[in-house]
Amino acid sequence: MKKSLLLAYxxxxxxxxxxxxxxxxxxxxxxxxxxxxxxxxPEAIVLxxxxxxxxxRSISSSAxxxxxxxxxFQLGDYRNALTxxxxxLKEQKQSERPQTQYWIGFxxxxxxxxxxxxxxxxxxxxxYPDSGMWVSTAYYWAGRMCERMGxxxxxxxxxxxxxxxxxxxxxxxxxxxxxxxKGK
Numbered sequence: 001m002k003k004s005l006l007l008a009y010x011x012x013x014x015x016x017x018x019x020x021x022x023x024x025x026x027x028x029x030x031x032x033x034x035x036x037x038x039x040x041x042p043e044a045i046v047l048x049x050x051x052x053x054x055x056x057r058s059i060s061s062s063a064x065x066x067x068x069x070x071x072x073f074q075l076g077d078y079r080n081a082l083t084x085x086x087x088x089l090k091e092q093k094q095s096e097r098p099q100t101q102y103w104i105g106f107x108x109x110x111x112x113x114x115x116x117x118x119x120x121x122x123x124x125x126x127x128y129p130d131s132g133m134w135v136s137t138a139y140y141w142a143g144r145m146c147e148r149m150g151x152x153x154x155x156x157x158x159x160x161x162x163x164x165x166x167x168x169x170x171x172x173x174x175x176x177x178x179x180x181x182k183g184k
Contacts, residue, residue, distance in 0.1 A: 029059055032067070041071040062091035066100065073107065082107040098124050098131035098138075105141060118145035125161075136162045140174050147181050155181045 032047035045068055052064045069084030082104060089100045105120035124131060124138035143158030156178045163175035 026058065036067065036071060039074070041074050045071040060091065062088045062093075062096070065091070069103065073103070078107045078110045082111070094128075098128040098134035101128070102134055102137060102141075105138070109141070109145065114145040114148050118142045118149075121145070136164060136170070136174070140170075140177075143174070143177065143181070147177075152181050 028047055028051055032044045032051065035041075035044035035047065048064050048068045048071070051059060052061060052068070055061065065084050065088035069081045069088060072078070072081035072084060085100050085104045085107065089097055089104065092100060101120065101124050105117050105124075108117040108120050118141075121138040121142040125135045129135060139158045139162035143155045143162060146152075146155035146158060159174045159178035159181060163171045163173075163178060166172045166175045
């Protein structure tokens with residue numbers, strides 16, 4: 001009697017986390033991803049948001065926020081994409097944040113806010129200095145924003161940082177931009 005009662009209690013306790021819970025959001029997530037892949041972004045966003053409102057152990061909320069942001073970005077709705085990327089950033093693992101921070105900066109670029117975009121890009125080397133190519137990419141785009149604002153010295157500084165030693169094609173390009181912007 002005690003064993004069966006204990007077993008029934010365990011089943012009831014674990015039921016929300018068992019296969020029925022996981023299978024409930026698995027197909028919906030797959031369906032949302034399929035819609036996204038087909039370019040049906042508004043429909044995919046609705047499904048991702050529905051999944052966000054019913055938390056899952058198998059799909060992180062940061063992944064859902066990122067997919068929502070990507071959908072809005074594809075639609076050219078940079079304001080909503082920016083909001084969703086910022087929500088994703090709050091919940092992401094440290095290793096995922098530099099890329100999301102980049103997309104935050106790029107959304108701000110597309111919203112026409114050059115100074116704010118430069119600040120967003122510069123968060124990458126400041127907060128995630130070991131994030132590899134994201135650091136040089138961030139410096140490059142911060143340089144572009146400063147160049148557009150007429151801040152030549154600052155633009156050249158960021159282009160030089162993006163270029164590093166000039167070992168790669170991208171590095172050499174950034175170093176050439178640093179020289180060119182000074183000459184303007």
